[in-house]
Amino acid sequence: MAPHSSHDEFFSSLTDLLSKTSSQAHGSVYLTQKPLIDVPGATTTNSQPSILIRATDGNTNAPNPKATSKDGKITKSASKATKIKLSTVVTPDDLEAFYARYAEVCKAGMTGLKKRDRRAKKAKTKGGAAKAIKA
Template sequence: MGREHLTNDEFFTQLGNLFELNRKKGHGSIILTQKRLTYDSTSTPPTPTKVADDPLWDTHPENPLPILIRACNNKSSKREGTDRDDVEKIALSTIVKPDDLDGFFARYAEACKTGMSGLKKRDRKKGKKGKKDKKKGAAGETKA
């Protein structure tokens, strides 16, 4: 992935725009992912000391590691036979330093809440409720 990561402020600006674009279209999904960045690509990988008794010895680094946060709109290309608009894929990413995690996640949660404010409540099928009642009645009956 040869793309540069955004700064945290740029990431939040673009994430807000992504939520707004998705809201205007009225459909689609946004995928948010986060993972531990094992090492900075500009430096050499860390070499933790192996401990014989610990099978997860490589998950205990000496220094806290940064986190990679990604967001994308899950669009790649228009599929045959769909009536959805041809929307280009938008992918965002940023790296959060360990010292900035608390402040970042406070802003991240607020941005997600704002982006989800316009969602509609999911329609439930009415047929499922009837099946539960039938099972309940059959199990509760006694033979005379």
């Protein structure tokens, strides 16, 4: 497994990942965090654990089941790149400053997002329920 990057490297890579994803017509960025409890040297004197922050583009490199060749075999899309994985470890002492910068980077990278249109789904469920009651 690759070593965790420094905070500055993590933020620059996350900025690039968010801008690349927002410039495309589609894509996902998954942001996760978890405490590092059972790792030696991960806790400080105040007994709060360090936190592992991860970001990935969600590209699994799995073949698309809908992409089949003429002979019926599933083909792997050539346009898929390797999965991007970013991670860093934040100590409890650096947590406040890290989260302030993390929020800025995430907000700046999510400006191109649109809210999902769920009106069609709501109309479908309302119409379906009305038909069931009438019948």
